[in-house]
Amino acid sequence: MDLKSGYPWWAVKNGLLQAFPPLEQDLRCDVLVVGGGITGALTADAFARHGHEVAVVERRDIAWGSSAASTGLLQYEIDAHMVDLAREYGEDAAVLAYRACAEAIPALQTLARELRDVGFGTARSLYFASRRRDGPGLQAEYALRAKHGFEVTWLPSQELEARYGIQAPAAILSRLGGHLDPYRTAYRLLGRLRRRGSGVYDRTAIVHVQTTSRGIVATTSGGVRIRAAHLVFAAGYANQKWLKQDVARNRSSYAFVTDPVDRGLLGELRRTMVWESARPYLYMRPTGDGRLLVGGEDDAVDIPARRDARVGKKARVLYKRVSKMFPHLPLRPAFSWAGTFAETKDGLPYFGAHPQHGPRVLFAMAYGGNGITYSMAGARLLRALVERRRHPLARLFAFDR
Numbered sequence: 052m053d054l055k056s057g058y059p060w061w062a063v064k065n066g067l068l069q070a071f072p073p074l075e076q077d078l079r080c081d082v083l084v085v086g087g088g089i090t091g092a093l094t095a096d097a098f099a100r101h102g103h104e105v106a107v108v109e110r111r112d113i114a115w116g117s118s119a120a121s122t123g124l125l126q127y128e129i130d131a132h133m134v135d136l137a138r139e140y141g142e143d144a145a146v147l148a149y150r151a152c153a154e155a156i157p158a159l160q161t162l163a164r165e166l167r168d169v170g171f172g173t174a175r176s177l178y179f180a181s182r183r184r185d186g187p188g189l190q191a192e193y194a195l196r197a198k199h200g201f202e203v204t205w206l207p208s209q210e211l212e213a214r215y216g217i218q219a220p221a222a223i224l225s226r227l228g229g230h231l232d233p234y235r236t237a238y239r240l241l242g243r244l245r246r247r248g249s250g251v252y253d254r255t256a257i258v259h260v261q262t263t264s265r266g267i268v269a270t271t272s273g274g275v276r277i278r279a280a281h282l283v284f285a286a287g288y289a290n291q292k293w294l295k296q297d298v299a300r301n302r303s304s305y306a307f308v309t310d311p312v313d314r315g316l317l318g319e320l321r322r323t324m325v326w327e328s329a330r331p332y333l334y335m336r337p338t339g340d341g342r343l344l345v346g347g348e349d350d351a352v353d354i355p356a357r358r359d360a361r362v363g364k365k366a367r368v369l370y371k372r373v374s375k376m377f378p379h380l381p382l383r384p385a386f387s388w389a390g391t392f393a394e395t396k397d398g399l400p401y402f403g404a405h406p407q408h409g410p411r412v413l414f415a416m417a418y419g420g421n422g423i424t425y426s427m428a429g430a431r432l433l434r435a436l437v438e439r440r441r442h443p444l445a446r447l448f449a450f451d452r
């Protein structure tokens with residue numbers, strides 16, 4: 052399935068950074084990671100750093116799936132409010148999920164420092180109430196986050212307008228947040244893994260997996276066999292093809308990037324990501340070179356040709372909305388695109404084994420608006436599972452939670 056349409060900004064900006072060899076000979080390793088997007092890269096890195104012999108296979112070019120379309124916001128805030136998660140799973144579990152994403156941001160920052168030049172920046176996150184009736188819910192959310200030590204500020208309408216020029220009933224301003232270039236990060240990480248001795252292969256598709264009590268045998272479309280103690284499916288939305296259980300709904304999400312905007316005019320938007328309580332939400336973030344990346348307008352389209360046809364219209368709707376919000380900004384759209392996106396019912400991801408495949412096959416399904424922070428947290432959880440250690444997120448991210 053083609054996972055994106057139009058001109059995803061990262062692919063335009065970076066081009067194809069590096070080709071890896073396809074796998075042409077049988078191979079043995081400890082952990083085979085299927086999928087060379089940001090999730091596969093972070094997962095492989097988590098294992099390789101701790102002495103596991105890792106191989107990564109990607110059926111196309113590296114990061115050419117949803118990672119190329121992602122707008123790269125790093126938020127500890129999950130699409131599901133902490134209040135809603137607390138109602139469903141209890142307050143401790145809700146806080147655990149939020150903390151896991153919060154801890155992922157500085158961990159990603161450290162990684163970005165090691166890799167250098169992957170477009171990482173810190174940014175605040177401003178979450179505003181789209182309608183008056185969303186105000187009380189947002190205030191409850193603010194109170195719960197503040198109670199558990201998250202650095203949040205409540206901005207009433209007047210202050211929100213004075214600081215950000217946004218006319219809305221109220222907002223939560225979070226101190227912790229960031230953004231990066233997920234495409235470049237995946238390339239740089241996998242390139243480094245390869246230099247350090249891990250196998251990284253592109254144009255290598257896994258078409259069959261057999262499990263035994265001691266491991267797995269994965270077969271590529273070219274008939275090459277990989278034997279490993281564990282396999283991690285980090286195949287993005289294609290993960291669902293390997294499961295009979297229906298765990299998520301595929302959707303399309305749309306985005307555009309503007310030409311660089313005068314920094315003085317951007318003001319606070321230079322260091323703030325903005326999103327809202329309406330669903331689907333409009334969101335935006337700055338880039339290092341002074342552009343605004345704007346996204347949203349999600350719909351249920353799951354057919355690439357139909358999604359392609361909608362990119363222009365959706366980008367115009369997004370442009371109109373953001374121009375109305377910030378009439379003083381001379382915004383000129385430069386590139387627009389769309390990508391596949393998946394949602395789980397409760398907004399939480401799935402990381403772990405599924406009874407259909409047994410304990411040797413693990414899934415990394417970082418679904419939702421926080422795919423990258425989920426991947427960072429989930430990679431640690433998967434390593435703990437392989438090393439047979441307990442992990443606090445195991446239950447909450449499990450298929451049978």
Ligand SMILES: Cc1cc2nc3c(=O)[nH]c(=O)nc-3n(C[C@H](O)[C@H](O)[C@H](O)COP(=O)(O)OP(=O)(O)OC[C@H]3O[C@@H](n4cnc5c(N)ncnc54)[C@H](O)[C@@H]3O)c2cc1C
Pocket residue numbers: 054085086087088089090091108109110111112113114115116117118119120121122123124125233255256257258285286287288289303304305306346389390391392417419420421422423424
């Ligand atoms: C428009 C848009 C904006 C988004 N914005 C954000 C954001 O701001 N922040 C955020 O955190 N997330 C965001 N997301 C979600 C984001 O895309 C994901 O978090 C992340 O990119 C998913 O990465 P992934 O590696 O799991 O999937 P992918 O990048 O799709 O990688 C999976 C890879 O597996 C490969 N593969 C599949 N099957 C096989 C096989 N059988 N053999 C070998 N390889 C295989 C595919 O070719 C693919 O390259 C956004 C998504 C969209 C569409």
